[in-house]
Amino acid sequence: FTSLSLFSSAFSDELSHPSSILQYPSEAKKVVDEVDLHCTSWRLAAETNNLAPWSSIPAECADYVKDYVLGRGYVTDLERVSEEASVFDIDDGKDAWVFDIDETLLSNLPYYNDHGFGLELFDHSEFDKWVERGVAPAIAPSLKLYQRVIDLGYRVFLLTGRKESHRLVTVENLINAGFQNWDKLILRSPDEQHKMATLYKSEKRDEMVKEGYRIRGNSGDQWSDLLGSSMSQRSFKLANPMYYIP
Amino acid sequence: FTSLSLFSSAFSDELSHPSSILQYPSEAKKVVDEVDLHCTSWRLAAETNNLAPWSSIPAECADYVKDYVLGRGYVTDLERVSEEASVFDIDDGKDAWVFDIDETLLSNLPYYNDHGFGLELFDHSEFDKWVERGVAPAIAPSLKLYQRVIDLGYRVFLLTGRKESHRLVTVENLINAGFQNWDKLILRSPDEQHKMATLYKSEKRDEMVKEGYRIRGNSGDQWSDLLGSSMSQRSFKLANPMYYIP
Incomplete structure (x- = not known):
């Protein structure tokens, strides 16, 4: 603790006093928008499943989330996950790919556009009405991945x-x-209506594995689509x- | 597919042509920095474990990552995860919390500051020399959580x-x-030197569970700290x- 002790304590101080900025000789000062910083951090925590179940987006992040989903950020992120997912080859007819539907294959953005993008508490009967119209658009990068997965011969669930x-x-x-041939x-x-999503989806994956399928890929917008048994x-x-589904 | 068909096809077009911006009546156009958008998307994909194992950060994101880890973003994110983790109560002496060390309790930022923040390929012998100096500073929000976990009576592994x-x-x-009493x-x-981290850490967690511990919390900067058996x-x-550890 000789040459680095100053750094060490400066570093610790920084971490306890988030209002200042870590100073390195090479670092240029940068004006950071407070709300943007806060909401970016909230979004990372939400996406990495670090938050306790949450029921609506933070009110101060309403514009941030709207700008994200209607702007280029969401599209870019959706494209990237589709591209990353497409690197696999398959062996035989027992390789399977699991897709969630809402916010994975189909987008409910038109619904959320009318309901504050997650700011309003979820309204089951309103959302059911939207679902029953049957007009949710495809998420194009997911459709591309879906088509590739089908073409490669995967079983699609x-x-x-x-x-x-x-x-x-x-x-x-x-x-x-545009989705076909699942x-x-x-x-x-x-x-099964009142089962937690993680349990319900795990049980269904367990059945696939029992039937001899190898689940090679699973695409979902919720961690409850992905975690549990038979991952x-x-x-x-x-x-x-x-929104968050536990 | 009546009133929404236009929206639907516009939406799909958008997703296939990321160079334009989704247009909604209420949306103001926004100038988005290309590199920032690209690197922000890369970072989200990395943090959500969507990337195949990666060996170094994208060269074009070197400044982005540096600004993030030396600026307020990283500190803010570390504080948030520490705060989110601290909401738990415990029952008895069999509740355990698992902490990873590097980039979880201790920060190797001084080392990565001298090695391009992940741009250079990992150099085992150089990093060993750094570890052997024993001067890695605490990540202050983690120290805070650690202290709270100890004070609440958790067993700390x-x-x-x-x-x-x-x-x-x-x-x-x-x-x-500042870490004590683990x-x-x-x-x-x-x-165990050549085991994948996910397997090595799962086996160690399996042993804890066999010994009767309930693993209530697990803090780590890698998904290989968190996924596997006995989660x-x-x-x-x-x-x-x-950096990424598979």
């Missing part, structure tokens, strides 16, 4: 928290948005700063 | 990829940085845009 009674409208919406569309049966060889987390 | 031969210097470094410091034995009830991912 669509595993959604949507309820069984929305099967027909969901199929219609998916097909109109192996199985799994929706929540009435007795995929690789998981791909799509950005979603608008 | 330090689970690190550092090798057994670095035990003494690691203990000295930890104590000089229950067990687990380092890699020589025969913690809650995992806390600290930011680290500088």
